[in-house]
Amino acid sequence: MxxxxxxxxxxxxxxxxxxxxxxxxxxxxxxxxxxxxxxxxxxxxxxxxxxxxxxxxxxxxxxxxxxxxxxxxxxxxxxxxxxxxxxxxxxxxxxxxxxxxxxxxxxxxxxxxxxxxxxxxxxxxxxxxxxxxxxxxxxxxxxxxxxxxxxxxxxxxxxxxxxxxxxxxxxxxxxxxxxxxxxxxxxxxxxxxxxxxxxxxxxxxxxxxxxxxxDLHINESKTRRFRLYSLLVDGGTRVFKHIFDDKIPPADLQTVLSNPTTKGKLLYLRTKKVLIDSQEHLLYPSQGSPQSTTFDITLLAILLRNICGFNQFDKRWDDKNPVAADISTIADIVRIREARNEVISHLSQTGKLSKDEFERHWNGISKVLLRLDGWCKVPFENLKSEIDDLKSKHLDPEQEKEYQCIIENWKRIDEQLESKMLQYLKQSILGNFEYIFIA
Incomplete structure (x- = not known):
């Protein structure tokens, strides 16, 4: 030394x-x-x-x-x-x-x-x-x-x-x-x-x-928003797809989509710009068979309401606040939709998301996703741990932009459908078609 x-x-x-x-x-x-x-x-x-x-x-x-x-x-x-x-x-x-x-x-x-x-x-x-x-x-x-x-x-x-x-x-x-x-x-x-x-x-x-x-005072709020988007997009897609596959098994998907009634509904949705070109190509690929693994949450939400056996005329689709006692699949799909809208609205008005607000949203959305999955014939074994992992996973800034785009597109389609709901209902009755779909 x-x-x-x-x-x-x-x-x-x-x-x-x-x-x-x-x-x-x-x-x-x-x-x-x-x-x-x-x-x-x-x-x-x-x-x-x-x-x-x-x-x-x-x-x-x-x-x-x-x-x-x-x-x-x-x-x-x-x-x-x-x-x-x-x-x-x-x-x-x-x-x-x-x-x-x-x-x-x-x-x-x-x-x-x-x-x-x-x-x-x-x-x-x-x-x-x-x-x-x-x-x-x-x-x-x-x-x-x-x-x-x-x-x-x-x-x-x-x-x-x-x-x-x-x-x-x-x-x-x-x-x-x-x-x-x-x-x-x-x-x-x-x-x-x-x-x-x-x-x-x-x-x-x-x-x-x-x-x-x-500058964590500002950026912790940004992180919480990102994680809620991840829960809605990743968790929501996983559960919505599970319900979809439960209603229409992958082996039957091409047959169901080829059915004239189903095809007519989806074509109508396409003409009204509810379905976009890229989604139509997933449903009816030029080569090979359609695979539900390629469907995003926006497409899954549309398909669940329209071709999976749910009543498109059910008034619960339009209920923005389902009663607590109603834990049906329709009510819980609506709850996910409204949770998404609440998160977007809150952030657009305040730009901030406190820890308590984050926990409230996270726990509410997680509870509904777990309950929705429970309606499937064979629920996921580790869904809760998967959801918990989303709360601490590595955040990719580029992925955040993708989440935000998906969330905004999902909401845009909902708003577009709400504005045309009455028109579609009239056309459904007059033409004997059931063209009422996800809100």
Whole structure:
């Protein structure tokens, strides 16, 4: 272990011998080495104070939701997510890099709210503010200055001393009393250089997403919306398809669709632009046989009302609030429709979805989906666990756009049908056709 004097000698020797000394590399080493040890220790202390462990903490629903969202926003990489939620075994921070430890510290283990102005880029903590948040901000700003500016020898030594003070202010000086000098580098091997450059490359990539991604006051609402859309689209499609296959077994699908009465209904729906070209092609492909596995929730909803043996004239299709005692298949399909409308309406009016509102919607929709599946001859064995998985699955931003498109298209068709319902009813009676379908 080098003493302060030996370390200073080694540093000066290194600087004098290397005309173009990589000051940035040395500072990166100091930040990475000291930062990892400091953050790891502070996280462990916080967990012990809360009488929990890392695995239990990360499995708490709100914390897992936050981590999943940060992954979606590219703040947390897939590699780091796997470190926190390994497929086998328990999570450990022993191999966690500086960037992910910084994110965990800032997100979960600071006493200042996540949307406090202190986190704003350009915000400077007061000199007498020695809080964790203030020192994390100082460290962030030092890294930014390090990556943006050229360093002279004098600036390099000044930065080293400032960083040493920051880490000391974190309150972990006892851990580092044997390595109290920042000048403990005499040389780097190629592997160390590559590791440092990779870690700070990750930092730079993360920074472009970090400030917006950590504005969780706004973005947690976005995550909840995404998850409800996923439940409606993924969960709804799975259950609607199960009911459809229960009513029309896959082996009989082509025969049913070829029936003149069925074909006439679907053709009429096509002329009224309720069915679109792509859906018609799924029902009547130019090659091969139709497969219900290709049907989305919009098409399934139309087919369930029109060709699956339900009474298209049943007034319950138009009831926006089925009575609680009515747990029929029709009433529950309507409940899914109305739950979708309520989520869309709420978000369009407020733009926000609180945790309590999310739980209310989630529990209500899940309960109805499970009950609908129970009407099938052979219910799914693991539907509840599948639904639970949707609550914590990885969120893909591109998939969110797809969900939103499906939800909006589904609602658009409903509104179009409502506006024409009376007209269709009259045509059905006069023409002796039953052209009443999903609302």
């Amino acid at each position: 080098l003493t302060m004097g030996e370390a200073e000698y080694k540093t000066r020797q290194y600087v004098s011998e290397t005309e173009n000394c990589d000051y940035k590399l040395q500072l990166r080493y100091l930040i990475k080495d000291r930062g990892q040890q400091t953050f790891r220790l502070l996280i462990q202390q916080s967990l012990q104070k809360s009488k929990t462990n890392l695995s239990s903490f990360l499995q708490e629903s709100e914390n897992k939701e936050t981590v999943c969202f940060l992954r979606t926003e590219h703040v947390i990489t897939d590699e780091d997510f796997e470190l926190l939620y390994p497929k086998n075994g328990s999570p450990s921070l022993e191999n966690a890099g500086f960037t992910i430890l910084y994110i965990i510290m800032r997100t979960f283990f600071c006493d200042i709210p996540r949307n406090d102005r202190i986190w704003d880029k350009g915000s400077k903590p007061e000199p007498n503010d020695l809080s964790r948040a203030a020192n994390i901000v100082r460290l962030r700003d030092h890294i930014s200055e390090l990556e943006e500016n050229e360093l002279t020898k004098d600036i390099f030594e000044e930065k080293c001393n400032e960083l040493h003070q920051i880490f000391t202010h974190f309150g972990t000086e006892d851990v580092f009393k044997e390595v109290s000098d920042p000048f403990k580098i005499d040389s780097f091997d190629e592997e160390t250089e590559n590791t440092l450059r990779e870690e700070f490359r990750k930092w730079e990539l993360t920074q472009q997403y970090l400030e917006t991604g950590l």
